[in-house]
Amino acid sequence: MKLLWLEIVKLRYQKRTWIGLIGLAVIPIIVTIAIYLSDGPGSGGPTALPFIAAALRNGIIVPILSLFGLAPFLLPLAASMVGAFTIAGEWETGTLKTILGRPVRRGSLLAAKWGVALLYLFAALLLVFIVAVLSGLVAFGIDDLATPFFTYTVATALWLSFLSYLLALAVVASVVSLAVLFSTITGSSLTAAVMALVLVIVVQILLSFSYFDFLQPYVFTSYFTMWADLFQEPIVWEQIVKGLICTTAWSAGLTGAAWWRFRRRDILI
Amino acid sequence: MNDVVLSTHGLSKRFGEILAVDGLDLAVHAGDVYGFLGPNGAGKTTVIRMILGLIWPTEGHVEVLGKRVPGQREAALRHLGGFVDDPVFYGAMTARRNLWLLGEMSGSAEPERIEEVLEKVGLADRADSKVGGFSHGMKQRLGIAQALLHCPEIIVLDEPTSGLDPGGMRDVRELIRDLGRQGTTVFLSSHLLHEVELVCTRAAIVNRGRVVVEGPVEELRPDGMAVKVVVGDRDRAAEVLGLLPGEPAVVRDGDDLMVTMPDEAVPEMVRRLVAADVDVRAVVPAPERGLEDVFLELTGAQDEAPRPTRRQRWKLRP
Numbered sequence: 254m255k256l257l258w259l260e261i262v263k264l265r266y267q268k269r270t271w272i273g274l275i276g277l278a279v280i281p282i283i284v285t286i287a288i289y290l291s292d293g294p295g296s297g298g299p300t301a302l303p304f305i306a307a308a309l310r311n312g313i314i315v316p317i318l319s320l321f322g323l324a325p326f327l328l329p330l331a332a333s334m335v336g337a338f339t340i341a342g343e344w345e346t347g348t349l350k351t352i353l354g355r356p357v358r359r360g361s362l363l364a365a366k367w368g369v370a371l372l373y374l375f376a377a378l379l380l381v382f383i384v385a386v387l388s389g390l391v392a393f394g395i396d397d398l399a400t401p402f403f404t405y406t407v408a409t410a411l412w413l414s415f416l417s418y419l420l421a422l423a424v425v426a427s428v429v430s431l432a433v434l435f436s437t438i439t440g441s442s443l444t445a446a447v448m449a450l451v452l453v454i455v456v457q458i459l460l461s462f463s464y465f466d467f468l469q470p471y472v473f474t475s476y477f478t479m480w481a482d483l484f485q486e487p488i489v490w491e492q493i494v495k496g497l498i499c500t501t502a503w504s505a506g507l508t509g510a511a512w513w514r515f516r517r518r519d520i521l522i
Numbered sequence: 523m524n525d526v527v528l529s530t531h532g533l534s535k536r537f538g539e540i541l542a543v544d545g546l547d548l549a550v551h552a553g554d555v556y557g558f559l560g561p562n563g564a565g566k567t568t569v570i571r572m573i574l575g576l577i578w579p580t581e582g583h584v585e586v587l588g589k590r591v592p593g594q595r596e597a598a599l600r601h602l603g604g605f606v607d608d609p610v611f612y613g614a615m616t617a618r619r620n621l622w623l624l625g626e627m628s629g630s631a632e633p634e635r636i637e638e639v640l641e642k643v644g645l646a647d648r649a650d651s652k653v654g655g656f657s658h659g660m661k662q663r664l665g666i667a668q669a670l671l672h673c674p675e676i677i678v679l680d681e682p683t684s685g686l687d688p689g690g691m692r693d694v695r696e697l698i699r700d701l702g703r704q705g706t707t708v709f710l711s712s713h714l715l716h717e718v719e720l721v722c723t724r725a726a727i728v729n730r731g732r733v734v735v736e737g738p739v740e741e742l743r744p745d746g747m748a749v750k751v752v753v754g755d756r757d758r759a760a761e762v763l764g765l766l767p768g769e770p771a772v773v774r775d776g777d778d779l780m781v782t783m784p785d786e787a788v789p790e791m792v793r794r795l796v797a798a799d800v801d802v803r804a805v806v807p808a809p810e811r812g813l814e815d816v817f818l819e820l821t822g823a824q825d826e827a828p829r830p831t832r833r834q835r836w837k838l839r840p
Contacts, residue, residue: 255626256627259623259626259627262623263612263623266612266614266615267614346610346612346613347608347610348610348611348612350574350576350605350606350607350610351605351609351610351611351624351668352624352627353574353575353576354574354576354599354603354604354605354606355599355624355627355628356595356596356597356598356599356600356627356628357596357627358596517578519571519576519577519578520571520576520577521571521577522607
């Protein structure tokens with residue numbers, strides 16, 4: 254627990270912490286401006302979803318559209334980088350040998366770093382959510398979300414949006430775990446981040462071919478937009494439950510592998 | 523005899539095809555200031571990494587106050603502080619913040635204790651500067667400060683004076699001697715014989731991962747030291763010296779006399795010469811006849827470890 258707190262203290266001193274938060278917080282503002290300037294539903298992308306097309310002048314959809322924009326690329330990118338910095342970041346600067354000269358377990362250190370990486374990404378998503386709600390409110394005002402079939406109250410819509418962000422975090426946790434594993438293998442945070450990101454993207458591309466459909470349920474990248482099912486009436490839980498099981502399994506497996514690798518690694522810096 | 527507080531048992535480390543440390547057995551007793559002496563590439567740093575639990579021995583283990591490293595690494599590190607290579611800190615944080623962070627990892631970090639160690643290494647006035655702007659020497663001092671922070675019984679320092687200016691070297695050596703006097707056991711590696719002679723009570727000379735010789739520093743040195751004595755009347759002086767206890771070897775070297783005798787007998791020699799009305803113009807140490815001779819003799823001309831081949835270097839990379 255104390256290690257977790259110390260990692261948070263360290264995070265505060267890193268410029269990239271703040272740059273990352275600002276970068277992500279800008280996304281909902283851009284999304285708001287884009288909706289504001291567009292004059293109608295587009296033919297592809299999220300605006301093709303029925304309820305969104307119907308509500309393009311309602312601020313309530315900004316959080317969901319922002320998440321939709323983040324999901325395929327920026328979110329895995331952020332998760333890869335944050336995960337990659339955990340061990341390799343300190344390996345690069347040489348501080349890893351300094352802190353391992355202290356009586357802390359390597360496993361505890363890894364766990365603390367994993368926890369803080371996830372906590373940071375949770376904070377970033379929360380920030381995105383809040384900025385999205387505020388900028389939607391300022392640009393369009395917030396109203397009940399009316400779709401062709403039913404209407405969500407403001408409270409329900411906000412709650413479902415927030416839940417979507419939490420579900421996205423489950424997939425983010427898997428990407429973080431993957432990046433942490435690479436972070437314990439290589440001594441370079443950049444290498445680890447690129448490895449994780451490339452792997453995630455390559456798998457996403459492979460899965461876009463129907464030949465690989467049989468893999469779909471078992472790969473965590475399939476679940477980046479599983480939260481979309483929350484906006485069915487009634488909510489379809491099947492995919493979401495599958496997604497939570499799948500991402501949790503991957504997170505546990507990858508983090509376990511990272512621990513196995515880091516446990517007895519020679520610190521030669 | 524004091525208890526053994528730090529020991530290695532058949533400690534070996536292999537990197538690919540290179541045996542960096544080869545069955546090392548060392549025993550450091552409580553209160554020793556122990557010099558771990560060897561040429562560059564002799565495996566000194568590798569041994570210290572194994573003591574700190576940073577790398578896994580291929581064979582053997584380290585024991586710190588009965589706790590095995592790597593098996594009981596955390597328990598051992600509560601009694602031990604130190605650093606390996608150049609100490610590294612978080613550049614964006616102040617010296618005080620760094621110490622706080624590291625102290626918390628060892629249990630707790632009281633502000634008074636942090637102040638105390640900063641004072642001890644002479645960094646009190648830079649406590650609130652960011653470490654990123656510190657010179658090499660200051661980081662070295664901060665490294666010693668963090669080693670002392672949790673009041674460990676044993677301090678392990680890897681070339682603590684490397685890269686320091688003469689003033690800094692003197693301060694650090696003084697600090698190490700102080701620690702020894704206060705009963706802290708110090709284990710320090712060095713490739714400087716002079717340094718080990720100055721601060722250490724015991725020393726081991728290593729080469730190619732093996733101990734070549736080990737013992738109290740005085741015993742490692744050849745018996746006695748040689749001094750050159752410049753006097754007014756050589757014959758009279760030789761006569762007086764012949765009567766000294768221990769019968770030192772006297773050799774005429776041109777107009778001077780070369781005398782080999784124990785260090786502590788030098789003042790007595792001078793007193794006698796003066797008492798016998800011999801003008802003593804100078805007493806100077808003769809060209810170094812000390813640990814250096816032993817060192818060079820033992821480690822031989824090839825003091826470099828075999829260079830790794832390209833393939834091995836690749837394997838060695840982190």
